[in-house]
Amino acid sequence: MHAGKTVAIIGAGPVGLAAAAHVMERGMTPIVLEAGPEAGHSVRQWQHVQLFSPWEYNVDKAAARLLAPTGWNSPDPHVYPTGAELLERYIEPLATKTPLRDVIRTSCRVTAVGRAGFDKAKTKGREQAKFEIRCQNGKGPETLRADAVIDASGTWASPNPAGAGGLVALGEREAAERISYGMPDVLGKERARFAGKAVAVLGAGHSAIGTLIDLTALAQQTSGTRPIWLLRGTDPAKAFGGGANDKLAARGELGAHFASLVGSSQVQVEAGFPVAAITQADGRLRIATSSASCGRSVVVDELVVATGFRPDLSFLSEIRLRLDPAIEAPVALAPLIDPNEHSCGTVRPHGARELAQDDAGFYLAGIKSYGRAPTFLMMTGYEQVRSIAADIAGDKAAAARVELELPETGVCTRGGVEGGPAASGCCGGPAKQDASACCAADESAKKAGVAGCGCS
Missing domain, CATH: 3.50.50.60 (FAD/NAD(P)-binding domain)
Structure with missing residues (x-):
């Protein structure tokens, strides 16, 4: 009772x-x-x-x-x-x-x-x-x-830090005054902080993409504003999402719009950029892939960490x-x-x-x-x-009982392989008896002894 x-x-x-x-x-x-x-x-x-x-x-x-x-x-x-x-x-x-x-x-x-x-x-x-x-x-x-x-x-x-290994990057805490986490209000109350500045955004999710889109809008309004995308992975296209296949239209449109900005070079892309160290000099930040001088680096005024x-x-x-x-x-x-x-x-x-x-x-x-x-x-x-x-x-x-039907994203990565539009439906559907199964096909695959996601 x-x-x-x-x-x-x-x-x-x-x-x-x-x-x-x-x-x-x-x-x-x-x-x-x-x-x-x-x-x-x-x-x-x-x-x-x-x-x-x-x-x-x-x-x-x-x-x-x-x-x-x-x-x-x-x-x-x-x-x-x-x-x-x-x-x-x-x-x-x-x-x-x-x-x-x-x-x-x-x-x-x-x-x-x-x-x-x-x-x-x-x-x-x-x-x-x-x-x-x-x-x-x-x-x-x-x-x-x-x-x-x-x-x-x-x-x-509890935002994730900038360091590529899940640890705080060297110098990250010391540079806290010039680092934002999550998705700052670039076009609103924090506009003065970013206008006319070189701003690096680290991350590949929706918060990073949204912030970079806002920074490109700010760049059109205020000269000197320069958005730089720091991407740990090597394939920027993975961040563009399912586009028209996404059942949540606004989410699909966001990725498509961002893809056009990247394609037109309105965003500087630094792919394969695992952050290891952040140092300060002359009021600016040097963000580097290594604590040694041999690594790649960018120099910016502000860093936005949008790593989840x-x-x-x-x-x-x-x-x-x-x-x-x-x-x-x-x-x-x-x-x-x-x-x-x-x-x-x-x-x-x-x-x-x-x-x-x-x-x-x-x-x-x-x-x-x-x-x-x-x-x-x-x-x-x-x-x-x-x-x-x-x-x-x-x-x-x-x-x-299941009382909810979720919209599909239009894109699915299975076992590290990008599924694209053909993969839509991978994880939708009602709850199954096997709590580890993500869909009907996956449950059947698991019963057959298939390892991994099983629905590819």
Whole structure:
């Protein structure tokens, strides 16, 4: 029975709030713990960015049901919102005008999670113990207890460093004043920082591409602005995406537009450029592929590091986690999203079964559940927490049910080989019995003993 269960939810972003809505709809009590001063704190850091998916994919169903009695007007499902519009028209009303307002605790940073009275090594009776959550707020430390925990804290606060080996590049910390991470507001509030400057952007994902597109627009408006693309790989075309084959049109258009900018030499491309060292001289940065003088280098005014993010697992050291050693995602989910195998954003829907950890009642959700893997879609997180809430409530049938169809990217890398448009459909489709299978063909291949992705 779930009556009286309390569920602690870490993070008040879109997925955390959706989790709270589903938990509340199930008759349980959510407690949402948000490190920032307001709900959607991380979204506020990229509110200038337009989402790749339209409103129909960015509003959770349980959240919409909570909003309906408030007189909330559902946005046009076919319009692509910016982060600011997501905040104004969805996150803020959900956090302030529904019953969720009474369960959200802001400026409350979680510092540790464990089992009350049980250290990580102690087993007997562990599952019956409540979770103990330590928080830090303006009043000082606080301890809460809950029957279950959903960690939807995201990865925004843990960007990957510039160093090619996953380590901080030599001199990176010392040059912090001239380095930005993620996707800075190049055409807005941070315009003065980049206008008229030589700006290197390191990375090959959507954040890097979006920033380079904004820098080319800034270059057309302000002379002296020079965008430089630092690419660790040797094939720039891999960053262009699925184009017209991408079912999310805005995502496909972004890659196609960027390809045209590169083709017309509006972006200086430095491919095969693994950053090893950053030094400062005369107010500028020298970014080099080696700490020795023999490596390649570029000299710029600013560096934008858009190399992705990684999960912060530091406050979960007393939780029994079962994570893939490379991707740092739950072991049942990792094979579906491992970029070493494929790069589909259309990873099949998944839920409690794949996300539950060895400490029963603890789940990773949202982009944090993807570990170091890229290409997370918000609607994937909504399906995750719907399933998790059902699982906590004891409704195993609903937890196992799939209630989401994901759009295809139009491009898939399988086993390190680019599949192109012909590979579309690689990872879509309903959940299978084999949690490691990404589609029907892959499941069949696995049953036949085929190694790797199996759906090529």
